[in-house]
Ligand code: CTP
């Protein structure tokens with residue numbers, strides 16, 4: 001029987017050092033209020049309340065002027081969340097800087113759950129679903145949704161060049177969950193990836209796809225805001241029943 005040397009722990013790492021250019025709000029989008037709280041507060045509160053998560057790290061930009069007030073206003077995060085002022089030029093840089101900054105606090109085989117600050121619809125149930133489905137998977141994996149729309153590849157004149165076979169396609173979400181050492185190695189080698197799985201794939205490995213939820217979509221464009229608020233208000237309603 002394969003007896004593990006020790007039980008791996010689970011840590012959350014939230015990249016929150018972007019500017020939210022496509023959303024174009026007055027503040028970086030992670031600080032935009034949604035259903036009464038900053039988008040980032042929703043995310044941090046969900047992870048802080050998840051009993052399987054040992055600790056939460058959030059990576060903000062070096063000159064972030066918002067996180068101190070956010071933390072001061074959120075007693076539920078005290079002792080559960082550490083702020084790292086190590087944001088980089090890209091999401092990949094922010095995540096890698098964060099991983100390096102916590103080297104002394106996590107084990108090589110501990111799991112890192114990397115989650116976008118811009119996905120406030122994540123629930124504790126989805127976190128548990130990801131962790132329990134992956135179990136002691138050798139590679140790791142991510143939440144993702146099977147694509148339902150018929151997909152077209154367009155040419156430069158916005159004419160259909162091709163209909164793309166959809167049946168095997170998934171849209172990647174987060175959290176993306178990999179062991180600390182594997183993830184750090186993968187991101188160090190991969191400079192131009194847009195998610196953690198992409199970096200791990202470049203090592204020749206195949207991350208596992210775990211079905212997520214539409215409510216865990218990424219708030220990117222102005223019209224996403226109303227939908228995100230709808231999901232968040234629905235959750236509050238259920239919690240207060
Ligand atoms: N992110 C980051 N560091 C960067 C860029 C992005 O930590 N240099 C984070 C964002 O804060 C967000 C997540 O990565 O939580 C996903 O990125 P995205 O949705 O693209 O956010 P922004 O880059 O802020 O938005 P935009 O691309 O519209 O400017």
Ligand code: MG
Nearest residue numbers: 018019020091
């Ligand atoms: Mg971006």
